[in-house]
Amino acid sequence: MIGDFLKAVGQLTDPRFTGVLARSLILTVGLLAGLSFGAVWMVGFLPQTVDLPFWGEAPLPIRPIEGLALGAMLILSAFLMFPVAAMFVNLYLDEIADAVEARHYPELPPVRGTGFAEELKGAVRFGLLVLGANLVAMLFYFIAGPFAPFVFWSLNGYLFGREFFQLVAQRRLEPAAAERLRRDHWLGIWMAGTLMAVPLSIPLVNLIMPLVGVATYTHTFHRLWARQPAP
Numbered sequence: 001m002i003g004d005f006l007k008a009v010g011q012l013t014d015p016r017f018t019g020v021l022a023r024s025l026i027l028t029v030g031l032l033a034g035l036s037f038g039a040v041w042m043v044g045f046l047p048q049t050v051d052l053p054f055w056g057e058a059p060l061p062i063r064p065i066e067g068l069a070l071g072a073m074l075i076l077s078a079f080l081m082f083p084v085a086a087m088f089v090n091l092y093l094d095e096i097a098d099a100v101e102a103r104h105y106p107e108l109p110p111v112r113g114t115g116f117a118e119e120l121k122g123a124v125r126f127g128l129l130v131l132g133a134n135l136v137a138m139l140f141y142f143i144a145g146p147f148a149p150f151v152f153w154s155l156n157g158y159l160f161g162r163e164f165f166q167l168v169a170q171r172r173l174e175p176a177a178a179e180r181l182r183r184d185h186w187l188g189i190w191m192a193g194t195l196m197a198v199p200l201s202i203p204l205v206n207l208i209m210p211l212v213g214v215a216t217y218t219h220t221f222h223r224l225w226a227r228q229p230a231p
Contacts, residue, residue: 001192004223007104008215012208016099021211024088028207031084036073040066081206083134087127089210090163091120096211097168100218111171126163133159149201157194164210165189165217172225185224192220 011017043066089096094111101108137155141148162182169178182189196213200206 001188001195001220004192004216004219005195005212007219008100008212011100011103011215012212014099014103016095017211017215020089020092020095021208024085024092024211025207027088028081028085032073032081036070039069039073043069081203083127083130085207086130086210087123089214090126090167091123093164093167093214094171096214097171097218100215101222104219105222108172129163130156130159152201153194153197154190156197156200157192158190160193160196160213161186161189161217164193164213165221168214168217168221169225172221181221181224181228189217189220192216 012021043062046062046065048062098111133155134152137151140151144151165182166178169181173181193213196209196216199209
């Protein structure tokens with residue numbers, strides 16, 4: 001498990017990795033910046049004045065509201081940064097896995113491409129899954145108190161493993177066989193995901209971890225697949 005992670009980190013300077021990372025970062029920053037701009041733009045649709053009880057008509061402080069909207073989006077962006085980055089990295093999952101296999105498993109035959117529409121659907125689904133799960137888990141973060149980081153790491157580690165390992169495995173196996181392999185080794189896959197979820201607490205570093213996760217699980221898949229008995 002540690003070896004898979006270290007091999008993934010060791011390939012971060014691969015031009016194919018840096019290309020995916022650059023594209024995912026540009027898309028992530030662009031989307032979050034667009035959302036922030038949109039929040040400020042929406043404030044412009046508010047009325048210029050409001051009627052207050054016992055006061056009458058009063059001007060609405062548009063500029064301070066715009067500042068509050070922008071500040072709220074900047075804070076929200078820190079929370080959205082990881083799920084958005086994970087969504088875009090998921091979009092390039094085949095490219096990352098191909099780069100890992102080209103360097104470490106060159107004897108393997110090429111895999112079937114999934115197509116852009118299928119990749120986009122999977123990327124959006126995963127981004128919404130991560131975002132939704134973490135929003136629901138916020139209640140448990142408050143309840144857990146000092147143990148909240150462990151809840152965060154465990155949850156996102158599970159999501160890492162379930163999504164990335166499954167998709168990587170399905171490049172070489174039928175979906176049912178990929179699911180069976182994941183279930184047979186669920187604990188190790190979850191532990192590996194939890195290890196990679198720890199840096200998610202560090203701003204900017206969390207943008208790299210989805211890419212590292214795909215690469216790590218590509219190594220994990222091939223290590224576990226090699227141990228499978230021949231049919």
